[in-house]
Amino acid sequence: MAIKPKILIVEDEISIARGLTDLFIFHGFDVVCEQDGQQGLTTALSNKFDCILLDVMLPSMDGFSVCNAIRTASREQPIVMLTAKSSEEDIINGLTLGADDYIAKPFSVQELVLRVKTILRRTGWHQDKDRLNLGDDITIDSENLTGTVRGEENIFTRREIDILTYLHQHKRPVPRTELLTNVWGYAKPSLIDTRTVDIHIAKLRKKIEVNCKNPQLLVTFRGEGYKLIV
Template sequence: MNLKPKLLIVEDEPAILRGLTDLFIFHGYEVHSESDGQHGLKRATENDYACVILDVMLPSMNGLDICNALRQSSPSQPILMLTAKSSEEDIINGLTLGADDYVAKPFSTTELVLRVNALVRRSGWIGIEQTLVLSPNIKINTQTLTGVLGTLETKFTRREIEILCYLHRQKHPVSRDELLKEVWGYKETRDIDTRTIDIHIAKLRKKIEPDAKSPQYLVTHRGAGYQLHAH
């Protein structure tokens, strides 16, 4: 039986694709690859992968569109985006569309492996609560990744549920560093860009708050971090 975690890399530059394939094979992964966007999406939706690595610029279908389509069909699929270092828009769009993390080109192969390993380690983790009740009108099922907010059903990503579950278990404000270590699985956070967390928090507020600009449930404590309040 092959117990190696399966990884899909969608990258259209042959030299980078070969290098990444060799890199992750060396680190113990079974690596599948595609250089075309539509082929990459097809393979991603037809197989179970421990993580999908998506370049942004791809033939036939770009990585952002793949991320969006894949997140709709598989809310729990771990996704990491490869973005241009100077492209702030791609970074924000990728995270907003549901990517769990990103690495900017040119990247350190050591950093990339650490990021993917962290995603894979956390991919099976969901908080012990099956239902999070924030108020009589806001109930979230952590197993189905769905929530009922009043009369509306809302879908959540696996990462969003992980954040909510972790915050729900804490009795104190949680810093960005703590979230990066405990939810994202990073051992060191000194050089990690915290926009990843900021964008996930903003997305969660749009889903659970009556007014995202004046949060009642997912509250920021200046200088201390985030805290989830039930009412």
């Protein structure tokens, strides 16, 4: 019997929780569902999940706090935040705390399943090499999600390493939509209103640049995209 991917859904609205549970069971997932933030965190930390769907508004402990606690315990655990459609602040907070992706309510169930499957599929470019060298003074261990930046140890998320690896492999400015397609797996990135790429690039610059306000390694080419200069 094939092993099913295991997903944890933390959602307090009963109708949504039931709908998501049925949806992912239909698509071949082993589903665990919690409706309380604290209980969701306990379940997340005491089991192994291939992905966690995490609502922002939860009783006893909000989704941001849950995300932060999960990310503190595991840098590699895939987390997708479910946010209010109009709340850009929620999106920024979730991504800053380490969520891999977000999807706004009300959402397309087809898009949600696609986004989760894309995360699980992990297109594989980060597996080509365990070590990524960005010049003489930056070395990143893509397996252990750590790096040495000018002699100092730093921690990276899987998504950050995916971005760096993709940019490193493509010796040209890479458009934002291309990153959304090939790193995040969005089917129609031009139709998506998201600051996902911007936020991750800003986080990476803080980690690898001498001066993140005047980047020399991860450079923006206006009208063309981002290029890694090493």
